[in-house]
């Protein structure tokens with residue numbers, strides 16, 4: 001039997017939202033950014049995602065929290081330090097539309113696409129879709145198809161912000177191998193055996209872990225595929241003070257574990273890549 005779903009519209013500030021509720025969970029998606037803001041399984045009614053209390057909903061500013069879509073580059077454009085181009089690409093600042101929604105026995109699947117897939121620094125012909133499955137778990141797929149005649153260089157990320165009770169009590173498991181430390185000019189380090197966050201953390205883990213587990217009272221599993229990196233980010237107090245959409249203590253209750261392509265995927269003409277993250 002299909003799950004009983006309701007999808008309603010609401011508004012926060014200037015942003016139009018979709019509120020999804022079915023037998024398994026509730027979720028909220030902002031059409032600005034194609035941005036998932038919350039995912040609350042009905043088993044415990046606890047939001048797995050973290051949304052900044054100071055997030056800006058003016059229909060122009062990228063939303064701080066939830067799952068921002070970084071595309072078609074990650075950070076500074078293609079790691080070339082192009083400060084003239086928007087950080088993390090241009091689709092998190094666009095209006096997306098809901099193309100379809102479908103119910104099944106396992107939940108509700110929604111497909112969204114952005115207004116435009118061309119922007120500053122990126123004039124290639126592509127198709128971009130976001131598939132979201134709201135069920136016992138949340139499954140997010142970012143699907144890029146190269147419709148251009150030439151091969152394109154792609155980087156992207158599902159930049160998920162997770163809720164934790166206390167960042168200093170969090171343990172991460174599943175990561176291994178080397179990471180590049182963005183706070184130390186991309187110097188490479190070995191992933192520690194016991195992974196705790198005690199300071200500003202901005203790491204690109206080059207070994208694409210399939211399952212990363214966040215433990216801090218609540219247990220969250222982050223399963224990824226189609227990625228070449230996992231990014232772990234917490235800005236800590238000093239950087240929160242600098243950001244207008246974070247409160248001073250915001251860093252204490254969040255951690256970003258991002259499923260990402262940061263090592264530049266050569267996507268050939270007519271090929272498709274699916275970057276996927278499942279929140280368990």
Ligand SMILES: O=P(O)(O)OC[C@H]1O[C@@H](O)[C@H](O)[C@@H](O)[C@@H]1O
Nearest residue numbers: 075087088159182202231233258
């Ligand atoms: O402020 P933004 O553009 O949303 O980026 C937030 C963070 O995103 C992380 O993915 C990056 O590794 C950090 O370097 C960056 O600061």
